[in-house]
Amino acid sequence: MFKGNKKFVYIFCGIFAIVIAVQYFLPKPTNWSRTYLSKDKAPFGCFAIYNLLDVYAKSYRLNNQTFYNLNNSQKKKASLIIVNDNIDFNKNDMRSLFEFLDKGNSIFISVNQFKGALADTFHIRTDFDYSDYFTSVDSLIKKDGVKIKLHAVNYNKKSFAYSRVASSSYFRSFDTTRFTILADAGKDKACLITTNVGKGKLYLMTMPDVFGNYFIVDNQNRDFVYAMMSLIKNDELIWDEYYKTYNVTNYSFIKFILESDSLYAAYLLIIFILIFYMIFEGRRRQRAIPVIEPPKNSTLEFVNVVSHVYYNSQNHQSIAAEKIKFFYETVRRKFNVNTNQITEDFLNEISVLSGIEKKLVKQLFVYCEKLKEPIEISENELIELNRQIHNFNKNSLR
Numbered sequence: 001m002f003k004g005n006k007k008f009v010y011i012f013c014g015i016f017a018i019v020i021a022v023q024y025f026l027p028k029p030t031n032w033s034r035t036y037l038s039k040d041k042a043p044f045g046c047f048a049i050y051n052l053l054d055v056y057a058k059s060y061r062l063n064n065q066t067f068y069n070l071n072n073s074q075k076k077k078a079s080l081i082i083v084n085d086n087i088d089f090n091k092n093d094m095r096s097l098f099e100f101l102d103k104g105n106s107i108f109i110s111v112n113q114f115k116g117a118l119a120d121t122f123h124i125r126t127d128f129d130y131s132d133y134f135t136s137v138d139s140l141i142k143k144d145g146v147k148i149k150l151h152a153v154n155y156n157k158k159s160f161a162y163s164r165v166a167s168s169s170y171f172r173s174f175d176t177t178r179f180t181i182l183a184d185a186g187k188d189k190a191c192l193i194t195t196n197v198g199k200g201k202l203y204l205m206t207m208p209d210v211f212g213n214y215f216i217v218d219n220q221n222r223d224f225v226y227a228m229m230s231l232i233k234n235d236e237l238i239w240d241e242y243y244k245t246y247n248v249t250n251y252s253f254i255k256f257i258l259e260s261d262s263l264y265a266a267y268l269l270i271i272f273i274l275i276f277y278m279i280f281e282g283r284r285r286q287r288a289i290p291v292i293e294p295p296k297n298s299t300l301e302f303v304n305v306v307s308h309v310y311y312n313s314q315n316h317q318s319i320a321a322e323k324i325k326f327f328y329e330t331v332r333r334k335f336n337v338n339t340n341q342i343t344e345d346f347l348n349e350i351s352v353l354s355g356i357e358k359k360l361v362k363q364l365f366v367y368c369e370k371l372k373e374p375i376e377i378s379e380n381e382l383i384e385l386n387r388q389i390h391n392f393n394k395n396s397l398r
Contacts, residue, residue: 012273016266023262032137034167035246036083036208038062038239043214046083046239049225052216053237056229060237067096070238071103078236079106083208084244085167088116101200106232110205112169122178122195126206128169140164146185148207150192150227160224166209179204182231192228203231316382320371323382327368327389334398342369355397364388 031042038050053060063070063080067089070080080100087109089097094117101107114124143164150158170189183192185207192205205228209215216222241247257263328339335353337346342365350365351358371377371385 008277012270012277015273016270019266019269020262023265026262029261030137033246034085034209034212036085036211036244037246038241041213044209044212046211046213048213048216049211049229050239052229053239056232057237058235060239063238063240064242066242067093067100071096071100074100074103074105076236077104077234078238079108079232079234080238080240081232082107082109082111082240082243083211084111085208086113086115086245087111087118087243089118091117094118094121098197101202102198104199106201106203106234108203108205108228108232110208110211112167112206112208114204122204123173123175124171124204125173126169127172129167137165146207148183148185148191148210148224150183150224151181152227160210160221162210162215162221166207166215169206171204171206174204183228194231203228314379316377316379317371317374320377320382320385323385323389324368324372330393334396342366353398354392354395356392356395361392364392 032044033042034044035042036044036046038046041047050060057079065073097107097118109118112128113126119125141163145162145164145166146168147159147161149160168185170185170191171193174190174193179193179195181190181193182203183190183205185191191207192203194201194203196202210221210225216225257267331337331350332339335350337349339346347358347362347365350356351361354361367385367388371381
C-alpha cells in the first residue's frame with residue numbers, strides 16, 4: 001500500500017514516536033481502578049498488605065489456580081485470602097472450598113458482592129451503595145464515609161472511620177444461626193462475619209477497599225486490617241490472584257495497550273492515520289494505458305493499388321490470365337468439377353448446375369481458353385471477358 005510513498009511511512013512513524021514520548025513524559029494520573037493485585041502499587045492495589053504477610057505467618061505465596069487444584073496440591077494447613085470486588089463461585093468451586101476447610105484450613109473472603117453458589121449456600125445477601133458511583137474521586141476523599149467497629153475486647157471502644165472513596169457495602173441478610181458478627185458498619189449493618197466449616201474457619205467481609213494501599217500506607221486505619229489479619233492463624237498464608245476480576249493470567253496484548261494512556265493514544269492515532277491514508281492516498285495507481293488502434297482492413301486499398309498498377313502498365317494479357325485463374329478456382333469450389341479439360345460433359349454439367357444455357361456456358365469457357373494463350377489482347381477483349389464472367393456469376397444458381 002505504501003509502495004512509492006516512503007515519505008508517508010517516515011511521517012507516520014515520526015508522529016507515532018512523538019505521541020508515545022509526549023504521553024510517557026506527561027504526569028501520570030492516579031489509577032483508581034480496583035484491581036486488588038499483589039503487584040499493584042495504585043491506591044486500590046494490594047502491594048503493601050501482600051508484602052506484610054510474612055509478619056502473620058511463617059510463609060506466604062500466590063495462588064493462580066482453582067480451588068480444586070489448590071486443594072489437591074496443599075499439604076499443610078494454610079489460610080487463603082481472597083480480596084476482590086465480587087465473587088461468583090460455581091458448584092465445583094464450593095465443593096472444593098468445603099474440602100479445603102474440612103482439612104483445618106481457613107478462608108478469608110473480602111468482596112463487595114457475594115454471588116452464585118456461595119451466596120445461595122449460606123443465604124447471603126449484600127447491599128452496595130451506588131450513590132457515589134459517578135462522583136469524582138477528589139470530592140469523595142474529603143467526605144466522611146462509613147465507620148467500622150470491631151467486636152473485640154481490645155478494640156471495643158474504637159471505631160475506624162473511612163472516607164467516601166472506600167466503597168461501602170454490608171450484609172443485608174445471612175444465616176444468623178451459623179455466622180457470628182465480628183465487625184459492623186452501623187446498626188444492623190454487619191460487614192465481617194465468621195463461621196466454622198468442618199475443622200476450618202470461613203471469614204466473609206464486605207469491605208475489600210480497606211486492604212488497598214491507600215488505607216494501609218501512612219493511614220491510621222491500617223490497624224483495622226492488621227487486626228483482621230491477626231484472626232487468621234496458620235502456618236502459611238495464600239494470597240489468591242486466580243479469582244480476581246483483573247486476572248493477570250488472562251492479560252492480553254490489546255488489554256496492555258488499552259490500559260496505557262500513551263500506547264492507547266498512539267494506537268488511536270495510527271488507526272485514524274491509516275484510515276485517512278486509505279481514503280485519500282490508498283487508491284490504486286498505475287501507468288496510463290496507451291490507446292492502441294485496431295489494425296485497419298486495407299484489402300480494398302491493396303486491390304485498388306494492384307489494379308492501377310496493371311491498368312497503367314496496359315498488360316491486358318496478365319490481367320486476363322489472373323481473372324481467368326480466379327474464375328476457374330471459383331467454378332471448382334462451387335460446382336466441385338475439374339477445370340483442367342473443357343469437354344462437352346464438363347459444359348453440360350456446368351450448364352445443369354448453374355441453370356445457364358449451354359450455349360452461353362460454352363461461349364464463356366471457349367473465350368477464356370482463347371485468352372489464356374500468350375498473345376496480345378486489347379482492352380475491349382479484357383472488358384468483354386469481365387462482362388461474361390460477371391453475367392455468369394450473376395445468373396448462376398450457385
